[in-house]
Ligand code: C2E
C-alpha cells in the first residue's frame with residue numbers, strides 16, 4: 377500500500393469554497409499533498425511541470441472559460457497518465473456521458489461526484505483506487521524526442537502489428553488494421569500514443585507513414601500469395617494530407633507492391649481542426665477516385681464528425697470504442713451507437729465497431745446488423761507472424777462457440 381501522503385492530487389474548481397471543502401475532506405482521509413486551482417490554465421501550468429504532475433485530478437466540469445471537457449482534451453495532448461474524478465452539479469446522465477468521453481481518451485476515471493459532494497462518496501471512490509507505487513511517481517509517460525524517433529524510423533525499429541476486422545454475419549475475417557509499434561532497444565514495446573504526435577510535430581509523419589505502408593503492403597502481398605484475401609488498413613494522420621505528393625506516394629507504393637487499391641483502406645481521424653481543408657479534401661477525393669477505400673476513424677469523438685461525412689466520400693465508418701463496449705447496458709452509449717449505425721446506413725457506408733471486448737458487445741452488434749467488429753474479444757493487435765495461428769484458432773471458435781451465423785466461414 378502506497379502512503380497516501382506521497383500521492384499528489386490536484387483539485388480544479390472555479391468555486392473557492394468548493395476547493396477548500398475538497399482539500400479538507402482529502403486531508404481527513406490522509407491525502408495531504410493537494411494543489412488547488414480555480415481555473416484550467418493554472419492547472420495546466422502545474423501539469424506542464426512534469427516533475428509536479430498529480431497522480432489524481434478532481435475536476436469540476438462546469439467552469440467559466442475553459443470547461444472540464446476542454447481541460448481533458450489538453451490533458452490528452454500532454455499525455456497525462458494519472459486518474460480523474462469528475463465533479464458536477466449536472467444530472468447523472470450528463471456525468472455518465474462526460475465519463476465516457478474521458479474514457480474514450482484512455483484516461484482512467486475513478487467515477488463521478490454530484491455536488492454537493494459527500495465525503496463518504498469521495499472516500500468510497502478513493503478506497504477502491506490503487507495509487508501508483510512511488511517508483512512510478514510522478515504519473516507521466518515518457519515522450520520521445522524527434523532525433524531518437526528519426527533514428528528509429530531509419531534503422532527499422534518500427535514494426536507493424538495487425539488487428540483483425542471480422543464480419544458479424546459470418547465470422548469471416550475480411551481485413552486487418554495496421555497499428556504501428558516501436559521496438560525500443562531499452563524500453564521494450566512502445567505504443568503509438570507516445571510517438572505519433574512527436575512525428576507530427578517534427579515533420580517525421582510522412583516518413584513514418586511511408587514505412588508503415590511499405591511493410592503493410594509487403595505483408596498484404598504475402599497473405600495474397602498464401603490465398604488470403606484481406607483488406608489492409610493503415611492510419612493516416614491529417615498532417616499526411618497537407619501536401620499533394622501524398623497521392624503519388626500512396627499510388628506508387630501500392631502499384632509497386634502489386635496490391636489492388638480496393639484492398640487498401642485509409643483510416644482518417646481529424647485529431648485537431650485543420651487551418652486549410654482544401655488539400656485534405658482534394659487528396660482524399662483523388663485517392664477515392666483511384667479506388668482506395670476511405671474510412672472515417674473514431675466516429676463520434678473529437679472532430680471526426682458530421683462535417684467530414686458531408687465533405688468526403690468515405691466507404692467505411694468506424695464507431696469509436698467509447699460508444700461500443702457496454703453499449704448494451706448503457707442507454708446513452710446505446711443511443712450514440714444506434715445513431716452512428718443509422719447514419720452510416722443512410723449514407724451507404726460499411727460500419728465497423730471498435731472496442732468489442734466481450735461476448736455481450738458482440739451479441740449487440742450482431743443483433744443490430746453492424747457489418748464488422750474489431751477488438752480484444754476477437755484478437756488484440758499481433759505481429760504478422762502470429763496471424764495464421766490466430767486465424768486457425770478463430771475459425772475453430774466460430775465453429776464451436778457461435779451457433780448463430782447465417783453463413784459458414
Ligand atoms: P485507433 O486507430 O483508434 O486504433 C485502435 C486502438 O484501440 C489501438 O490502440 C488498439 O490496440 C486499441 N484496441 C484494440 N482493441 C481494443 C479493445 O477491445 N478495447 C480497447 N479499449 N482498445 C482496443 P494503439 O495500437 O495503441 O493505437 C492508438 C492510436 O494510434 C490508433 O488509434 C491510431 O490513431 C494511432 N496509430 C496507430 N498506428 C498508427 C500509424 O501507423 N499512423 C498514424 N498516423 N497513427 C497511428
Ligand code: CA
Nearest residue numbers: 553611643673
Ligand atoms: Ca484506426
Ligand code: CA
Nearest residue numbers: 673674694730
Ligand atoms: Ca479508432
